[in-house]
Amino acid sequence: MFDLTDRPRIFGCAPGIDFSKALVDGLTGRFGNRPPEEMARVEIFVNTRRMQRRIFELFDLQPACLLPKIRLVTDLATDPMAADLPAPVSPLRRRLELSQLISKLLDQQPDLAPRSALFDLADSLALLMAEMQDEAVSPDDIFGLAVTDASGHWQRSQKFLEIVTHYFGVNPSEPPDQEARQRRAVEALAVKWGQNPPQNPVIVAGSTGSRGSTALLMGAVAKLPQGALILPGFDFDQPKSVWENLENALQAEDHPQFRFRRILQQSDVAFDEVQEWLPGLNTPSPARNRLISLALRPAPVTNQWLAEGPNLTDIKQAAADMALIAAPSERVEAVAIALALRQAADRGITAALVTPDRLLTRRVRASLDQWRIEPDASVGDSLDQTAPGRLLRHVAELFGTPLSAEALLVILKHPLVNVGAQDRGAHLRWTRELEQKFRRTGPAFPCPKDILDWANFDPETKDRQIWAEWLTQTVFDLQDVSDRPLADHLQRHILLTSALSAGPGSDDTTGLWAETAGREARQIIDDLTREAQYGGILSAFDYVNLFHSVLKRGEVRDPVLPHPDIMIWGTLEARVQGADLVILGGLNEGVWPEHATPDPWLNREMRAQVGLLLPERRIGLSAHDFQQAIGAKRVILTRSVRNAEAQTVPSRWLNRLTNLMDGMSDEGREAAKTMHQNGQYWLDMVQALESPAPVDSALRPAPAPPVSTRPTQLSVTAISRLIRDPYAIYARYILGLKPLDPLHQKPDAPLRGTIMHRIFERFITEHRFSSDLAENKRVLLQIADQVLASDAPWPVARILWRAKLDRIADRFMAGEALRQANGHMLALERVGAFLFAEIGFTLTAKADRIDRSESGGLLIYDYKTGQIPTADQQKYYDKQLLLEAVLAQEGAFEKIGPAPVANVGHIGVGTQPKFSVVPLSPDDVATARAELIKLIAGYQQPAQGYASRRAMASVRYAGDYDHLARFGEWNETKTPTLMPVGT
Numbered sequence: 001m002f003d004l005t006d007r008p009r010i011f012g013c014a015p016g017i018d019f020s021k022a023l024v025d026g027l028t029g030r031f032g033n034r035p036p037e038e039m040a041r042v043e044i045f046v047n048t049r050r051m052q053r054r055i056f057e058l059f060d061l062q063p064a065c066l067l068p069k070i071r072l073v074t075d076l077a078t079d080p081m082a083a084d085l086p087a088p089v090s091p092l093r094r095r096l097e098l099s100q101l102i103s104k105l106l107d108q109q110p111d112l113a114p115r116s117a118l119f120d121l122a123d124s125l126a127l128l129m130a131e132m133q134d135e136a137v138s139p140d141d142i143f144g145l146a147v148t149d150a151s152g153h154w155q156r157s158q159k160f161l162e163i164v165t166h167y168f169g170v171n172p173s174e175p176p177d178q179e180a181r182q183r184r185a186v187e188a189l190a191v192k193w194g195q196n197p198p199q200n201p202v203i204v205a206g207s208t209g210s211r212g213s214t215a216l217l218m219g220a221v222a223k224l225p226q227g228a229l230i231l232p233g234f235d236f237d238q239p240k241s242v243w244e245n246l247e248n249a250l251q252a253e254d255h256p257q258f259r260f261r262r263i264l265q266q267s268d269v270a271f272d273e274v275q276e277w278l279p280g281l282n283t284p285s286p287a288r289n290r291l292i293s294l295a296l297r298p299a300p301v302t303n304q305w306l307a308e309g310p311n312l313t314d315i316k317q318a319a320a321d322m323a324l325i326a327a328p329s330e331r332v333e334a335v336a337i338a339l340a341l342r343q344a345a346d347r348g349i350t351a352a353l354v355t356p357d358r359l360l361t362r363r364v365r366a367s368l369d370q371w372r373i374e375p376d377a378s379v380g381d382s383l384d385q386t387a388p389g390r391l392l393r394h395v396a397e398l399f400g401t402p403l404s405a406e407a408l409l410v411i412l413k414h415p416l417v418n419v420g421a422q423d424r425g426a427h428l429r430w431t432r433e434l435e436q437k438f439r440r441t442g443p444a445f446p447c448p449k450d451i452l453d454w455a456n457f458d459p460e461t462k463d464r465q466i467w468a469e470w471l472t473q474t475v476f477d478l479q480d481v482s483d484r485p486l487a488d489h490l491q492r493h494i495l496l497t498s499a500l501s502a503g504p505g506s507d508d509t510t511g512l513w514a515e516t517a518g519r520e521a522r523q524i525i526d527d528l529t530r531e532a533q534y535g536g537i538l539s540a541f542d543y544v545n546l547f548h549s550v551l552k553r554g555e556v557r558d559p560v561l562p563h564p565d566i567m568i569w570g571t572l573e574a575r576v577q578g579a580d581l582v583i584l585g586g587l588n589e590g591v592w593p594e595h596a597t598p599d600p601w602l603n604r605e606m607r608a609q610v611g612l613l614l615p616e617r618r619i620g621l622s623a624h625d626f627q628q629a630i631g632a633k634r635v636i637l638t639r640s641v642r643n644a645e646a647q648t649v650p651s652r653w654l655n656r657l658t659n660l661m662d663g664m665s666d667e668g669r670e671a672a673k674t675m676h677q678n679g680q681y682w683l684d685m686v687q688a689l690e691s692p693a694p695v696d697s698a699l700r701p702a703p704a705p706p707v708s709t710r711p712t713q714l715s716v717t718a719i720s721r722l723i724r725d726p727y728a729i730y731a732r733y734i735l736g737l738k739p740l741d742p743l744h745q746k747p748d749a750p751l752r753g754t755i756m757h758r759i760f761e762r763f764i765t766e767h768r769f770s771s772d773l774a775e776n777k778r779v780l781l782q783i784a785d786q787v788l789a790s791d792a793p794w795p796v797a798r799i800l801w802r803a804k805l806d807r808i809a810d811r812f813m814a815g816e817a818l819r820q821a822n823g824h825m826l827a828l829e830r831v832g833a834f835l836f837a838e839i840g841f842t843l844t845a846k847a848d849r850i851d852r853s854e855s856g857g858l859l860i861y862d863y864k865t866g867q868i869p870t871a872d873q874q875k876y877y878d879k880q881l882l883l884e885a886v887l888a889q890e891g892a893f894e895k896i897g898p899a900p901v902a903n904v905g906h907i908g909v910g911t912q913p914k915f916s917v918v919p920l921s922p923d924d925v926a927t928a929r930a931e932l933i934k935l936i937a938g939y940q941q942p943a944q945g946y947a948s949r950r951a952m953a954s955v956r957y958a959g960d961y962d963h964l965a966r967f968g969e970w971n972e973t974k975t976p977t978l979m980p981v982g983t
Contacts, residue, residue: 043203399543521551592651670746711733864909
């Protein structure tokens, strides 16, 4: 196949070339009319299974022939020729073993790291071990480093590294990791080839040699009589002087061609000895390749821009088929990409999105779904985001924590729960009714009795009782899960999940494990079950963390037949494939390239000394992916100017490219401007797509329903709402719409107010107030402890509320002494109602506290945990106490006869306690009565509408019914529009 030579054969394909197609074309061209069996003798090593499949597909498009042997580089670890090597252990087993070793170390020295980082440490240590084995670096090499460690970090790192030393070297009692076996297999193969080199062609194609064992294999292949390396994205435009400067890893690791420099050095091949794999093959854009090569020069020699920039005379041609989209947000970026892919699909050209950003690919797929376009994605969805994965996660999170109403409903609403039983419709109906019960009356943390009492409320619903019994027997009593072996945790977890999926009276779990995601989840669980013996004893907390980390490693691809011309590739897949249109998405720092992952064990200098890869290696690989992809025929570069949190920084390569073009001649600046204009076309398309048709702005509503439907009874607090926001009264009492209580109950201000009312009510009724204020305070706090323990199931909230009560208790006792001196308590939480016959309207109230003075007058108090209303607010809006005085004077409160009201007041029990008293005269009460009659009589007129947000306390105040009134489409400056309804 190749001419005989004593020099290693290294070929390259320029950036932008469809590497797999060039490989196949080069093979068939070199064989020509040779016997067909010679092709079958060719052995090709590739680095991804996707490339392997594509090579087979390309051969299928050609006339019938014998195929070469196409193998994966990583398959050497399991190759039969290495049968004398011990079988490798699974990565999962090794991580479980490491987690146990780290756990024992943390038990002995808890100050080394928090226990919550146990599995993250195991993962990180496993990655370091894999890299050390791949690069043939031993623990002794690391321990031999001369390190000045003033902080003690290196000593802590050594503690962890010491526990894994027995995994290195040839240890008969310890089977090797996959990376160690791969290295040994490659070393054995290199020795074998050195003694008896194969005479058939052996090719390594598409690899950059970034891994130690792969680089070793490439070096061995390059020395074979018929061996050859074919490098993807090789920069033939880079001057020899630049190649010679790519020697220092600390300075050049992030350059796209750095790995190729290492391969050439390893094989003792000069840059100009690298041959084109297909001589004369036209790259999609030679001018762009030259431009990108100059833009990506290593940082110390970017002054070459000034020397070489003027020689680039075809900048306009280089940028002719390029567009730069600088989207204002991540969402707009995704929609713009989707539009470009849709246009490509309409025109029948192949298009690919290349990005390492999974979130961006999910957004793009969601946007494409509106046109029913399913792209061929090389990267699937994470298993923990699929339906089986989510259910398994939700169930795992029940272990070791109190069962909340929210967590219970999340599980019951899952689409894979109760799918084995006959009537899922009934399950959904009862779940909805149970949710309504939780929202109305709670509790926040239900127990089995709460569920059974709810189900037995209606004795005739036998099926609901059976369902409730199934529920209580399944998901309760998981809070006190003890420490136990991993196998026991896993068994209970899977049994519980299966029971939930099957439903009451059923053992059919096919719905849980069906489809691609279910089968992948089953495989992950089987692997974990098989290796569970190495997991040791785990707490519930540790088990949940472990299960989540294992589940995240699963990946599920959509089984739907994808569009043949629309692809979404990861950067690794894009190296060896091609498309007519390539979109490079997510070109922001931290995304592409990703930030260098911090190493908790070794710094850059230490890594360089022992021969490990530097953190910038991934940046260099990403740079090579960028250089390879941007050489396509048509290219769109995209980034978002902002993400969800802040302004973003453009990718360093995009910055270099635009800076180079802007700093060149007028031609370069014009080309850059054209590139931006091409991108603006897609942003304009997004705006056109999402711009709604012009509509008139909404009117500020003031609905006027028939008088017969208007309320004839309101509470004193509703009167204040009628004054400030009449629309809320219309929606609540006429339309019958009630705000939906939150499912996730929080220790918020209203709940705190309710609990504080309960505490003071018990204190006043159960304790005889004495002159010993300290004793009074002790009793108050004792009652508070009892009420908080039963009514506030939030430990932090209990502590905070109790502390606040302790701070205000002394001032409350001083105020209570004054109240006790001025009168005696008659009633707490007393209900009252009175019919105003002249307008046919009933006013109701519940007074917090009513006292009677020595002179016989009534004293009405209202407890306030929030701010006490000002005098003006009480005069114009907050009429609660004045209206309660009206009711008291009419004798409306139960068991309290008509009596004059001497004064009303607020008892502040909030952060700033205050006792505020307002004396009342008979005229004040009469005025309040007259104003109430006038207000209600006004709303009994057909022409009086219930205006929205008539006089809010603040513009920022959010009403429960603002969305129904379409507030936001109008503001308070608009005059309310009378809207007759129901006529």
